[in-house]
Amino acid sequence: MSAAVAVAVTGLASAWAEKEIASAAVGAMAENEKLFGKGLILTVIPETIVIFGMVVAILLWLNM
Amino acid sequence: MLLPKQMTRVLIVGSRGALKDTIEVLYQLESAHLIDFSAEEEGFSLGAPLPESSEASQKLLKLRSLEKDMGIDDEDVRGQMDISQIEEDLTQTIIGLEAEITGATESKNRVAVRINELEADKAVLQNFQALPLNLELYRDYDSLKVFTGKVRGDPTAALKAAAPQSEVFISENGDFVATFVTKAQADEAQRALVQFGFTEVPAPLDSGSPQQLVAKTDEELVALRSSLDEAEKKLDNLKEKHATFVKAADEHLSIIVEKAETPLRVGTTEYTFAMDAWVPTSEMPRVEKAITERLGGKVHLETMEVMARRESHSHHEEEEEHHETKVEEIPSKLENNRVVKKFEFMAQMLSTPKYRELDPTFTMMITLPIFFGLMVGDIGYGIPFIILGWIGLKKCVTNEWRTISTLLFFGGIWASIFGIFLFGEAYGIHFAEQHHDMSWSSLLGVHLPHEIAIGGFEIPLGIYSKLHNVKEILYMTVWIGIAHLFMGFCIGFYNKSIRYGLKHAVVEKISWLMILIGGALLLLFMVDAMIRGIEVSLMDIRMLVAIPLMLVGVVMAYLGEGAGAILELPGLMGNIISYTRLGAIGMSKAGLALAFNTIAFEVMWGHDFHVIGSNSGDTIMLIAALGIFLIGHLTIFVLAIISAGLHSLRLHYVEFFMKFYEGGGVEFKPLKVIRKYTTEKNGVSE
Known part of the structure; x- marks a missing residue:
């Protein structure tokens, strides 16, 4: 149960953060195509949140 | 290979009459990166374009409008033309062409209007x-x-x-x-x-x-349509006949205009000019020789400064500021061999390396495909990746697609290696039987070994199962993370030491290395104590080393970088945990593959499948099952490109590069002519 919550909530959180960043990044790219690399990186930064969630979930699951 | 090429700043001065020849020589040398003249210096003003510029521009304008009328694309061009052939009555040809094409276009338009x-x-x-x-x-x-x-x-x-x-x-x-x-x-x-x-x-x-x-x-329309066809055919013929010439002349004139406008970047006085440029130090003898020999003493080349990697530390603040702007301008010319070069675009997508730091392309070439391969870790996808990447490298021309192909090719090789030896699976199914899952050996009804013997060594085929050895895989990826970050800090140490000297480098980077090593030892201790459940005392040797290491490291980092360093501590842990995605993405793919395989095999043989053909399914079910299998694995394959590719790039850009990479350098762009449609046989190039 707690493992599921950990993954689900962090998943939602990173999705929300990525949405915000990606829309800004696309806007910036429209002005300067060279920003693609930077935009891409900024967009995937929040992915770490869900990785943390997953690690916590796995630890919980393993210690059951 | 690792540092950008060393640059020398030169000043080229000469009499104004020799400016044109100087530009010509520099274009042929292809190794001078011109610095735009800033109009600040007293007594100097910006140069004026050479006289041929305006005529060439006018011709170019006409040519471009003709190109548009005829609808010429790059594909219409057949072969190259020599510029001597273009220059022979260029003006006459353009006038002739203009009359012919304007006439044809006009009559075509007239007919089209009448038809409407x-x-x-x-x-x-x-x-x-x-x-x-x-x-x-x-x-x-x-x-x-x-x-x-x-x-x-x-x-x-x-x-x-x-x-x-x-x-x-x-x-x-x-x-x-x-x-x-x-x-x-x-x-x-x-x-x-x-x-x-x-x-x-x-x-x-x-x-x-x-x-x-x-x-x-209707009669009239038929007649008009045929004359429209004729007009179009005539234009097509003209296009067919002149496309090569028009494109070649366009290129030729563009080059003339570019060269003729170079004086706009040069400072001039009434009788002299002064040109500021960067030349790779290794090219200096060639450049000096060409200038003295070919320009016969009218032009003088002065070496201003061979740029060292070390930043000079002047105490005067203003001076430092001035110096800083100069440092920003030094262009980076990357030196990589053919294979490493394929990865240059990937590193530069983030930013061009500075002159005073290591070019990270080489490190990326090594670890990027390994990470990609680890996340895919399946020979069933690895081999298609290799093939796809190879085709891409043969066919694609744009940098973006070539980069993707490169990653797929090299990543595919590693995916196959990990797929055979580490995970031992193809399409999410293990070779040998493990944990009572389906395996190729049970499906095909043949015995596949767990390991093969090569020259007396037992080489395992599949050590870990992605879905059963979760703990081991996560633990392994954490260590990969520690190793990768260790490498990052080492490069950071090198960069700092060449720029600011050993003392700075030790305080800023060795401190973090100590924290990292301490953390790694602590991790070993914690795993023993909390997960393996082994009795360990707090006086364990690992603790005794780790704690002081970390404490000293933190103090040094604090001294070097200020209070911000303390705040970055949890960030380092986050960086390490971030590498667990290497395992997590592999697991998610294995989970998807298991789901698709189970569905497909159940459709084919019902719940009790063990060996292919054990229950004779009918043909329709067989086709349906094959369809599910194909679509399912194709989905995973495409997802693998996106997720494994993006995440391996991200691990480099965010976790790895942050430890040493500054970027923001200027690309080395020498005066150089790039010819696509023209050749220069009679040129005097060396």
Whole structure:
């Protein structure tokens, strides 16, 4: 149960953060195509949140 | 290979008359990166374009408009032309071409306009064709009003009721009507017509039967269309004939204009010019020789400074600031061999390396495909990746696609290696039987070994199962993370030491290395204590080393970077945990593959599948199962490109590069001519 919550909530959180960043990044790219690399990186930064969630979930699951 | 090429700053001065020749020589040398002249210096002003620029620009303008008229694309060009051939009566050819093409385009446009007009007329006439009246009968009445137009239903009855004296003609299909009414009843008739959605179509002012007129128009249209075809063919012929010349001349003139406008980047006085440039130090002898020999003493080259990697530390703040701006300008010329070069674009997508730091391309070439391969870790996808990447490298021309192909090719190799030896699986199914899952050996009914013996060594085929050895895989990826970050800090140490000296480097980077090593030892201790459940004392040697290491590291980092360093501590842990995605993405793919495989095999052989063909399924089920298997694995394959590719890039850009990479350098762009459609046989290049 707690493992599921950990993954689900962090998943939602990173999705929300990525949405915000990606829309800004696309806007910036429209002005300067060279920003693609930077935009891409900024967009995937929040992915770490869900990785943390997953690690916590796995630890919980393993210690059951 | 690792550092950008060393640069020398040079000043080229000479008499103004020699400016053109100097530019020519520099273009041929292809190794001078010009620094734009800033108009600050006293007594100097910006140079004026060479005289040939304006004429060439005008010709270029004409050529470009011709190109647009003919619709020339890159694909229309056949081969290259020598510039001597282009220059031979360039002006005459352009004038001739202009006359020919403008004529052809104009006549084509005229015919096209006429065709449009006739087609509109014909559409109107076709309506009247359905009624049995000649066109002159629709007009010139004193007491009658005529309504002609389209309707949505038969208005005859309504018209008769509204205007009893009316005469109505309606087409056979009932959508076109002509009504003759007395002028007195016109309003009533019109109101009745509107009820039926009447849209007026006035009768043409011609006379005679509409059928004949349509036939006549058709004849005219046929003739016009053939002349339009002719005009188009003529233009196509012209295009076919002149495309190569036009494109080549365009390129030739563009180069002339570019060269002729170079003085705009140079400082001049009444009689002299001064040009500031960067030249790779290794090219200096060649450049010096060419300038003295070819420009015969009219131009002098002065070496200003061989740029060291070390930042000079002047105490005067203003001076430092001034120096900083100069440092920013030093261009980076990356030096990589053919294989490493393929990865350059990936590193530069983030930013061009500075002159005073390691070019990270080489490190990326090593670890990027490994990470990609680890996340895919399946020979069933690895081999298609290799093939796809190889085709991409053969066929693609744009940098973006070549980069993706490179990653797929090298990543595919590692995916296959990990797929065979580490995970031992293809399409999410293990080779040998493990944990009572389905495996290729049970499906095919043959025995596949867990390991093979090569020269006395037992090489395992599949150490870990992605879905059963979760703990081990996560633990392994954490260590990969620690190793990768260790490498990052080491490169950071090197960068700092060449830029600011050993002391700075030790305080800023060795401190973090100590924290990292301490953390790694602590991790070993914690795993023993908390996960393996081994009794360990707090006086364990690992603790005794780790704690002081970390403490000293933190103090040093604090001294070097200020309080911000303390805040970055949890960030380092986050970085390490971030590498667990290497395992997590592999797991998610294995989970997807398991799901698709189970569905496909159940469709084929029911719940009890063990060996292929053990239950004879019927053909339709077999096809359905194959479809599920193919689509499912194709989905995973495409997802693998996106997720494994993006995440391996991200691990480099975010976690790895942050430890050492500054970027923001200027790319080395020497004066150079790039010819695509032209050749220069008679040129004097060396």
